[in-house]
Amino acid sequence: MYNLLQRFVALVLLIILSPLFLIVSLLIKIESKGPVFFKQERIGKDNMNFMIYKFRSMRTDTPDVATHLLDNPDIFITKVGKFLRKTSLDELPQLINIVKGEMLFVGPRPALYNQYDLRDLRTEKGVHMLYPGVSGWAQVNGRDELEISEKVEFDREYVEKRSIFMDIKIVFMTFIKVFKSEGVVEGSKNIS
Secondary structure, eight states: HHHHHHHHHHHHHHHTTHHHHHHHHHHHHHSSSSOOOEEEEEOOOOOOOOEEEOOOOOOOOOOSOOOGSSSGGGGGGGGHHHHHEEEEGGGGGGGHHHHHOOOOSSSOOOOBOOOOOHHHHHHHGGGGGOOOOOEOOTGGGGGGSSSSHHHHHHHHHHHHHHHHHHHHHEEEEEEEHHHHOOOOOOOOOOOO
């Protein structure tokens, strides 16, 4: 029932935000060649892969790796993309993934299809049984600044403590983190 409610809310948000989708789409097309949406294979519930949707924020020749692993991501990020990433507007198309039943608003962020270390650790801790989320407990507790083992520990904690109240807390914390642009690391950096 909770999942169906989220799918309905995501559909309503897609309708309400359609003018914003149109504006962002036009800005992306004006600035660079290529599709408006970026699709990428990610690991979902029960380690089943699915295609995640985002607004394209990078050039089409960008290597298919997590952005924080790029040595110099600034050469790939478009001007519009920089704004979309800073405000997390690039994540809005994931409402489509929620409507399709592949994601929820809150859950562990879906790993890239080739992040086997993250997939294996999450499976070991039972996190793989959850639907991935647009935001999650690890997201609001460090995001890109966290080592993989730390992310998985936050994911495990979410498995144990998850509730509608925790989800509401995570959504609220997400808005604060996005507003402050906290936890975003663009490119490979030493994390201490």
